[in-house]
Amino acid sequence: MSTLILKGVSKRFGGLQAVAPFDMEIVHGRITGLIGPNGAGKTTVVNLITGVYKLSGGRIIFGDTDLSEASRHEVARAGMARTFQTIRLLPDATVLANVMIGMYRLQKTSLFAQMFGLPSSRAETRRFRDDAFALLERFGMTRYADYPAGNLSYGDQRRVEMMRALALKPQVLLLDEPVAGISDVEAAKLGEIFRALATEGEGMAVFLIEHNMRFVTNLCDYVYVLDSGQLIAQGSAAQVVQDPAVIKAYLGEFEDA
Template sequence: MSLLKAEGLGIQFGGLKAVDEFNFEMDKDQLYGLIGPNGAGKTTVFNLLTGVYKPTSGQILFDGKSLLKMTPTQITQLGIARTFQNIRLFKKMSVIDNVKVGLHHSQNYSLLSSILHLPSYFKGEEAMQEMAMSLLRVFDLEKYADVKAGNLPYGKQRKLEIARALATAPKLLLLDEPAAGMNPIETEELMETIKIVREKFSIAILLIEHDMKLVMGICEKIAVLNFGTVLAFGTPDEIKNNPDVVAAYLGNEE
């Protein structure tokens, strides 16, 4: 059974079909890319998958369950996490507290325990602290644990956002242009980070990205969107040699 399956997915805003007949399928542990020109509908697809938008047509199945009637919170709890093109950290909070925000779903102490500071509260907080530090070590961020997130260099903020997403224990991680705004060195580090995440956490990753070196370097398969529809789907070699893709998109890339 596929981990994620979209069938005939579409959404219309007024008279504009932002996504139309989007068909897509991926299994556990796979790393796929979603590319296309600006305005092709890539982020709209992410918003559909995470419940931010409700489709006007089609179906989304995740781990065999329909997502159509679920809220974004329910979808997160089911196992889909995402990052955003524009970093959305709690910048005045510490690095470790940003990660702990994603871990609160895993704690089972009651509100009363929290208010009264009962032993179960302290036990839960200690467990979260340990889990958060463990995640920070994966990204070599543990030495910044008490630094305000907004004071981190840009590339490290990107890493922190991925760490926070992983704190929700997802089965599928959606990365929305993680290399946006990065210099070449930061992009190389990001590529290695994504490889480490995949190997260490054994999760599926769906990536939106304009940096073709990154996409072609780490993705197993790539779907190309153009005007809201899938223009092509295949391996990196198949995509970069597809004349329709070259004409619509890659031919405009440096």
């Protein structure tokens, strides 16, 4: 497991400096949080990491690999998986199909073996199914395996997105507002799952963007704070919530609301 390192990373959209140069480390075995008011640049950071946007400056290093110029597919192959701020599922496909959709990337058997249904390929398909069911179990969703994903509640659709990302067996899991619109009780359950992912085995690097301050302060080991594209604070949750710059940024947001 490696640490994902961002060094001097920045993004400009025409005249807008969406993210000014900043450094960040997303460390395995830890839950790292990114918070900040609307339009701060949080989603842009995930889009930079995952190769959706090209960097305007800086470098992204993951272990021995320089991902600064990597495409989305190269980033995924390197071991990163994400969820989106808005739900992106195939609504008519079953929950199980939605979870399994990215697994072809993990395939080891040849296309030939698959076409002719050779035992090696059948065993692999079975393993994928078993892995998908293990995820459904973890998220308490086995009874929905054959439901069309679009029929589920909002919170359950978010869970399907997380399972789909986890099906790729990532080293780094990037979550864009995973508990937005979810009750505190349900959010706490998800928080326990994120903690387990970070703790068990080699320890996944979990990175989450969040608006819900209480969730972040209860869960994250380390927090970065963006405001209008500037990194204004970082440290433990306890440290950043007392930081005057952070309080000011959030007060501004409440005044706007």
